[in-house]
Amino acid sequence: MSRPLTIDDLYRFEIPGDPALSPDGERVAYTLSTQDAGNDRVVRSIWEVRDGGGPARRLTHGPADTAPRWSPDGTRLAFLREGQLHLLPADGGEATALTTPARCPAGAGTPVWSPDGSRIAYAAPETRRDDAAPVVIDALGWKSDGAGLIGSVRTQLFLVDVESGEVRQLTRGDRHVGPPTWSPDGTQLAYPAKSGPDAAVLGPSAAHVVGVGEDAPAPRRIGPADGLVGPVSWYPDGSALLVVGRTVFGVGHLELLRQPLDGSAPVSISAALDRNVLPGGPGYPGALPQFHGDAIVFCARDRGATRLYRVDAAGISASPLPVGTGVGGCSVATKAGRAALVVSDASDFAEIALLDLDAWESAEAGEPAAGHRPERLTGHMARSLPDVALHPVTEREFTLTDGTVVHGMITRAAQTPEGGPLLVDVHGGPHNAWAPHSDPVHLYHQELASRGWTILTLNVRASDGYGEAFYTAAVGAWGETDEQDVLQPVATLVAEGLVDPERIALTGYSYGGYLTCWLSARSDLFAAVVPGGILVDLTSMAGTSEEGHMIADHEIGDPERLTALSPLSHADAVRAPTLILHGAADHTCPVGQAEQWFHALRTRDVPARLVMYPGSSHLFLLDGPPSHREDYARRLVEWVTTHTDR
DSSP states (O other): OOBOOOGGGGGGOEEEEEEEEOTTSSEEEEEEEEEETTTTEEEEEEEEEETTSOSOEEOOOOSBEEEEEEOTTSSEEEEEETTEEEEEETTSOOOEESSOTTTOTTOOOSOEEOTTSSEEEEEEESSOOOTTSOOOOSSSOOEETTTEEOTTOOEEEEEEETTTOOEEEOOOSSSOBOOOEEOTTSSEEEEEEEOSSSTTSSOOEEEEEEEOSTTOOOOEEEEEEEEEEEEEEEOTTSSEEEEEEESSOSSSOOEEEEEETTOOOOEESSGGGOSOBOOOBTTBOOOOOEEETTEEEEEEEETTEEEEEEEETTEEEEOOOOTTOEEEEEEEETTTTEEEEEEEOSSSOOEEEEEEGGGGGGSOSSSOOTTOSOEEOOOHHHHHSTTBOOOOEEEEEEEOTTSOEEEEEEEOOTTOOSSEEEEEEEOSTTTOOOOSSOOSSOHHHHHHHHTTOEEEEEEOTTOSSSOHHHHTTTTTOTTTTTHHHHHHHHHHHHHTTSEEEEEEEEEEETHHHHHHHHHHHHOSOOSEEEEESOOOOHHHHHHHSTTHHHIIIIIIOOGGGTTTTOGGGGGGGOOSOEEEEEETTOTTTTHHHHHHHHHHHHTTTOOEEEEEETTOOTTHHHHSOHHHHHHHHHHHHHHHHHHHOO
16 A cells, blocks of 8 residues: 655655666666765765666665766776776676875766777866865855865866876866867867856856877867857767857857867757757756767757757657656667666656667657657665655646746645645746656655645746747846746636635745745735745845856846845845745855845844755755755745644
């Protein structure tokens, strides 16, 4: 007999990710994240599962083993153990250290094997900063969420010889560089790097190429310097670079760009899709684009869900994944014609699966034909939580008075009576999105649904997956543009009698925290509000956040608008009891934002409470100490139920 998911279940979570498919397409190595309650930490280890070869098996025992990558011949796995490169024989045995703190005092980065398997390239901090030393700041970009105060330390490219362990630095300078990729002949590395006048801050970037020989010339920029370049890779024939980026720096979709090596203008090959390409990152599921024959397999977001696409001479097509399935990672074995995926849907948490890419063309649009579905190889969450069933999620569209259509999801326990309490949850970004999939982060949704609540999540304007015009709709008008995207759908549910108008609570994190504060000052609809990881003063945010420069100059644009669009300017109108939850080591939305809001409310006699989580960064809800994530969920549940109780 099944039972609902509870907050206590957090400690039983086993979340697979970062799949790496062996060159022969038969084995998938991946990272498994589990919870260590005794030491209050997330443990990451490397696991392997074989196609049709029995249950998954654990290869390493952590506590911080990540980024498994197969050697080109499939005989070894490179991975990171507590920041240092290690090698593991594919047929069994003990892992050996390839780099050490003596050779790499700041640690290594995700390993990238050379085509012949003799060397590994990676991007990593150039030096390790002394945490006790003064931080001398001469340029912007002196802090980083999760890393803290980095001062003038920049990420550079390194090369390590697999046999000798000798490490050589390839790039230098006052600019961060991104992950490298090898040319097909193994003589060069391509990588992204900042290219603006202050190259340490968020700003323009460009593709670069550097030779790996001892006497190689200095790195050279490939293509324009005023665009936005993310991950890069080489075309199989070495004729061009494949870039995830934009031709013009600013807010908008990332595209797949073909960048000729002669430096001429890049050409978009994904613009016709009108969807944002997702290379993957914390909180933004996706995967690096990869070649399969003459086609490119990549991820993009559609209606909140990350989907797999391919582009070739015939155009762009969606993968034959079942409707409602989302992709959280992908690794392609070109010769084997397969892709290893992380897939999830509304009823099942993320697991590892295999997809036959060679059968893609024969699959019909929409629901795939029999035999074309991805084959799930793991069942970690089903094993750790065998008796749990998630509450159903129903997708819903709301047409606003101005004609805008807002896509949302409603979570309710079966047989929940109408007229009960409602929690509205606003996502962050603002260019992220809610997906109609299982959610291991926002456990309070399931907990409240079990208590008779309705949960409404909305992909308001600026959300990802609805076209670039929707994606950029709130630029220069945060709060003003999207406030009705929340208020009108709530009014619709009230008018339908689904929820009690006196028992409505509002929450959101990051940008969602911003909009929660904004709405609490603009409407008396909410009986309780819980903003998390907030930003309320766009002027101070511009100078204290690692992303403040980008927000002020590009998301808002007009400096005269910073004050008007700051919730702090409207704090006099707030009446709702407010619980503020914030990581004390947050450098994306600095904790001073939470302190300013708490001060503004308490000095105006608004019932308010501020909870800070020591040592936790902006992303602690994803992978921070389990006790902090549990506390966050429990406090939210207690606050909204207490202040909506009748």
